[in-house]
Amino acid sequence: MVNPVLLIAVPLGLAFSLPIFGLISKRLEKYLPVIAMLFNLSLSVYLVPRVLTHPIIVYIGGWAPPFGIDLFVGPVGIFFSVIIALVGLLVSIYAMDYIKEGDTGKYHVLFLLLLTGAQGVVLTGDIFNLFVFYEILCISSYALVGYLRDRDGLESAIKYLVQGSIGTGLVLTGIAFIYGLYGTLNMADIARQINSIKPAANFITLALIITGLGVEAAIFPMNAWLPDAHSSAPSSISAILSGIAIEIGVYAIARVIFTIFGATDILSFVALVGIITLLVGEMSALKQNNIKRMLAYSSTGQIGLIVFAFAIATSYGIEAGLFQILNHSLSKALLFLAAGYMIYRTGSMEISSFEGMGKRMPLTSLGFTIGAFSLIGLPPFAGFASKFLIVKAALTKGGGLYTCLIALALVATVIEGAYFFRVVQVLYFRGSNENVTRQEAPVVALVPFFVLAVLIIAIGIYPGPVMHVLNSATSEFVHRIAYIQGVLR
């Protein structure tokens, strides 16, 4: 059957062959990412039913795990690769018409590299391999943030670069410690020997890796780069960044904590950090009137919610976290893409300049509203199911700490509701209401809106199949020993 390595190989290969195609005809460049993502999506969807029962393990170069690098394609991995492929495909279709000026060739190369990095992090079973792909992901996103070459674009790119590199540096030292202590880089192998060393040393490495990954995953103190990066990057990039890049960061932290270290006792602190991230993110988004900064802050907030969900450590918690990741990536991508064309039409990022967009760009504003309602968690949309699961997980876990944390989370969702509803009002109910000419976004942009909106509503109303995938995904995280035996058989 098809080797999952192709998921990484194809985008990598296309990324490097893109300049050659560029020479043949400039126009061909923008179709390549679409082809790559189309292939990835079909392959991962094809792999999903196989992977659910028993994961596929691929040995690169033929050597057995403790020595060679292996790819562990479990339900979690395939779930993430489906999301990456889907969002990547839609953003690349969107980018076909959105990215016109500047060196488009370079944009598409970096875009493909970013996606390969993401795929790699998700599928790899080896911790150093995870770091390498993580590095590819970060570097390509630094470059893409500064793509517009305007003053604050470059400034935020540099800030992102500095913080990102400090983060990756910390991760590298952590991995070096691990290699020093256990002599192996394979996750399963480390997990097997983890409690043979006294816990203090273990903890130092865990702290380093979490802080390092935390920068990319935008957890509370380390997410200072995100608002600047997102507001100055082109909308398609900020959609990818908050749609995929941050989720990969959280996946990496979850993988490290759950499978490798199995350190469930740190989770109550992580839950606290998650809630603080949520509160700070939402509260700082309330007073914004620049649409992209507001969406960026709301991304940090949502990440806090996901981290809190994972930190509930029960199977309900992880299931809720994964569902929230799905919901957040879909709706946040939809919001950023829609905002992109609104900014393009009005020329300014101020929310007050979007008055009467309901009439000028009806479909785009409809998409924006669906994304906003889903993030707030109103019933017919996906957000409701994920909020439902998170509250269920928190309350069934019980305990005073979690009930008051979930209460704080709900307060944060109220604040989020407040500012999203204000934006919806600006779109529909403000501005002159005599009939304005309809300057709708181009068809190429409308396709992703339509697909995302349909997905959000479908998952919201009938979350059955998604839950099926998530159940097996959570079992992979929860049953650490099964993972180890699976790999080291």
Next chain:
Amino acid sequence: MSLEMLLVIAFGGAFLTYLLGKLSPVLRDILAVLLTLVILAIVALFYGRTGESSFMNFLGFNLSLRINTLSWLFAIAVATLGSLSTIFSLSYMKGKERLDFYYLMMLIVNASMLGIVFSGDLISFYVFWEIMSWGTFLLISYNRGPALAAGLKYIVMSIVGSTAYLLGMFSLYASYSTFNIADIASRISTASPGYLLSVLVLFSITFGIKNALVPLHTWLPDAHSEAPSPFSAVLSGILIKMGTYGFVISMYVLVGIKALSHLGHGILSFHFMLAILAAVTILVPTFIALMQDDAKRVLAWSSIAQVGYIILGIAIGTSLGFAGGMFHFLNHASFKALLFMAIGAVEYRTGTRDLNSLGGIIKKMPFTFMMTLIGALGLIGFPLTNGFVSKWLIYKTLILGKDPFLAFVALFGTWGTILYAYKILHNIFMGQLPEEYKGVEEAPFSMKFPMVILSIIIILFGILPGIPLKVINVIGVSLGFKSLAVNIWGIASDTGALNTINIFSAILVSWIVVWLIFKAAPTSLRVEQDNNYAAGSYVPTGRYLYTANFYAPVYRIIKPYVIDVVDIFYMALAGAVRTLCDWTRRMYTGELGSYVMYIMLFLAVLITMRLGFNIW
């Protein structure tokens, strides 16, 4: 015809009207009215059916729809008001823009209310509750300008309410691991009073906000006066009553009477505190309503007061009180919707609803005057209208239940109601007709028809209260109250019976006697409005209208006591939250040094937590 079919028709029909609207507006209007009438017919056919059927599996829990007489009563009220307000909005909204969106939202809100009433478990209740909330938000902010602030205030408060509901729902799930109302009700008797109290408090926050009990009422006056009139008729007629439905479900179905009665003892018991809250809700808004100058604001404040009566009736917990509360819910739906429609008709014709500048409209719109009169009489609780019977029940149980102070507050609230009800009647319809309203003509038919039906309901239930009381008695018995001796003309009981037919016949006979005397005397000469006593001088037309600032002396007395303190507090709270948010945003200073310092700080905290306090 099962419940799922009804809901599918309701929601599907709404989207169908929206699509149809794109083709031809006339077709859309017809379909909207037809849809609501079909729903009304179906609900009417459901009378007497009870049963529960699960219709969908959501995240592992199967959602079920349930119907019994309680939900049927609420459903019939929702359906009737829905259809009447749609008919009313046919002509009221003619010529306004974005009507497809308006009809879509009206039908969605109507359908979601049906969903709430028929939902058998807490999740579907919550789902329809949220759909109703954001549907109402979009409708309130329909006509722009100040309506946006009102809509935002409404949605923020209702989200706070639904989060409280979410917490309550899951705490129930945590201890009974099921969401089905019937299962929870059967298992809850074993729970400890403290736990029951916490669940009830959470639920009463949610339903209190929707029901506009005093501390949580500030969204209602803005929302009602800014929403388009047909919708504010639905909003105050039936949408508030969803809160009442919630109270009944949480107090009497979930917790049950036995458990409720020994929740705390004597004065501190839950339902007595709720009764006190309801009493305050009756008194304070009534006197604020007295001081308003905008007709719809007066009605909005009066809605809060009247809902206080309903909650007072339900909270007392005796069979009479429950019957009184439920009957008052029906009455309030009928006369408040009628009053909003009548004010809407006047606004439609004269373009303004400011009480100080209107006057003498009776000469141009006599029919609307009759409707407002009947509605106002119902609001006051005039002996021949249905409002009287329900208030009589509430007073009787209060007096015999040995807490006359609540009775005093309720009765005194009625007198406040008389004052502001008459203020509306007098300032709009009586007095001199100013110049600019000479060209006003009567309301169109599609406005008259719903008003006539509502006034018939008011008078019919007023004279023959037995019809609704029989249904309410069945509900009372099903909830565990003892049955009342209900017959067609009222309540027959040892400590004082009510016989509305005697009252009606007494008044009718004396009316005929007086009318004969009146006819016997020489007929009088019909004169125009300018042939008026003005101390010998001729009446200067247009400047002889004196209905401004109608109850000035009372304002001076009660003004210091009746400032809406709660609203000021909420606004200050919102301001504080905004400044707090601004301060948190300042954390992102913008220069790189501090960002890097944050990362290192996090690492340091992580390690010191581990080594220093050895938490793990």
Next chain:
Amino acid sequence: MDKLVGLLKGIFKDTDGESLGKNRLRVTAPRGSVLAVLDYLKASGFYQLKSISCVDWMDENEFELVYHVASMESPLHLMVKTRIARDNATFPTAIPIFKNAGIFEREIHELFGVEFEGNPDLAPLFLENWKEIPPFRKDFNMREYVKETYDSIPSFEEYQWQKEN
């Protein structure tokens, strides 16, 4: 009293004062300087304008306007007189100096026909639907007017008698 007259003469050359008995002083001033005199008097304590009256000297074809001024401190009743031409007589208003002069001027306007420029409203005060010349003028024939407006109407009995035949 004489001291006051002396003072006035000093400032306004063309005025002369004359005592008309105990506590009554008449000051005559030409048309142009009357308002200035009034202003000066007001400043020196006479701040109450008791009334304005008008005398019709028909044979000299002049009106005489008399401003009666008084003050709380001194019992003096001071009159400032001036003469203005009779036919279409006009005179500047005294409202800027004494606010209550409006009503007096309105009355004089209605009964004598003196036009006061600057007076906001000179509407009819006492008379209803008046067509003839202002009634207080000497050349107004009162009896002729009464005979013409009131007595010419047939009494009810004559009306009935006329109706029968």
Next chain:
Amino acid sequence: MKLAEFIISPILAFIIGIFLMGLSRRIMARIHRRYGPPLMQPVIDLVKLFSQRTVSHGPIFDIGVILSLAGTIALILFIPFGGMCPLEASGGLLVILYIMLFAPLGLALSGGEGANPNISIGISRKFILSLGYEVPFILIVLAVMTYYHTISAVDVVKAQSSFHWALFSLPLFLPGLAYILIIPAMLGIRPFDLASAPQEISSGPMAEYGGKYLALAEIEHAFSIFITIALFVDMFLGGSGNVVYFFLKVLVVFIIGLLINAVFPRFRTEQAVKFLWKWPSVMALAGLVIVLAI
């Protein structure tokens, strides 16, 4: 016999009412040291008013007056009066409390149609005054009802039979006094006649009333005098079995009330409401508290 009561009690009430009005004008005159009109002066006035032909301002102008008188007549059927109470089994004191609403509302509606500012001011004053005296009145009625633990007027009367009248029983003494204080306010006579003040607002709501309208208003006033005092007698003086005793009690109470109002000047609106909310309410509240305490 029951059917006869329906006819007798309103007629008797009318006669007593008219007699009391005539008596009040005569006593008032005697207080002013003048002869005063004959006792039958109100009847003469009514005959004159019914013979006059006057103006009407529209249908509601007529219906309002008819409504107010019809309501007052209907009210009499609910009040136990000297042993006969035609409609005692349908609602009791609560219904009485509510049907008392007919008169002011009917007058207000017809006055409103009269489109005269004096009327508007009169109506608003009348309602403010009613707001004023309702506070003590409701407290009094509640005290009585809670004390006798019933809401039907006839039970209240039965409970006071054989001379232990409520006025002299400990808890209900203060509400009784409060009731006497608010009788002038409920009738709208001298100290509280600010609603129909002839000098200030040319007799308020009655400004546009001519012949037959004024006649109906006078009759309604006569009935309301009787009702207010009959209610007091029923609740506090044990409303006795036969009509003559009942009439004597009514007469005594009326004369006391008359003496008070003959010598007082008219209150201003705020003064009236402040007074009503101060003394009578405190007394009624004290009565209610005592009733609850026992």
Next chain:
Amino acid sequence: MDRNNLIKWLKEPKKMGNKYSLWAVYFSTACGVIEVPPVLTSRWDAERFGIIPVATPRQANLFLITGYVTTKTLKAIIRTYEQMAEPKYTIGFGSCPINGGMYWDSYNTIKHLDKYIPVDGWIAGCMPRPEAIFIGVTKLWGMIDKGLATGYIRYRENYDYYRGNQEKLFGSMEWPPLYTLKEGTNDG
């Protein structure tokens, strides 16, 4: 004073009612107004005969014109007279309303009041004392008895005459005519 004569009450209640409950409208024109309060209060007590002052003309049926009538007051008098209920009687005090009295040649006073509104009775005396007023009232009773106090019918039947005079004096009247002008008898 046949007030207690029951047969007369039954035979002609309308006349008796009007006779013994004359409600005087509280509107007095000129110097005679000083005589009305002693009539109504304790010293002479008109209430013995059923005469009480009422606030508005709608309620009144007796109109006392006390003293000279200027043109401006006439407008108010006509307005009040027209607003009174139908069987209405007017009594003029003193000589001024009859023929102008001492103001016979004044440009501003009305000389013959009964050219503008019908006057039923006159009481002589330059402001008659209360006893004279009472004598006048008893005279009015006699006239009502004999059916002579028909000023209001005269006003109604010859409305064009009265209205004509009024319009001749005031130019154009502010309010529309009370009765339709062609021999106005819209008596219901």
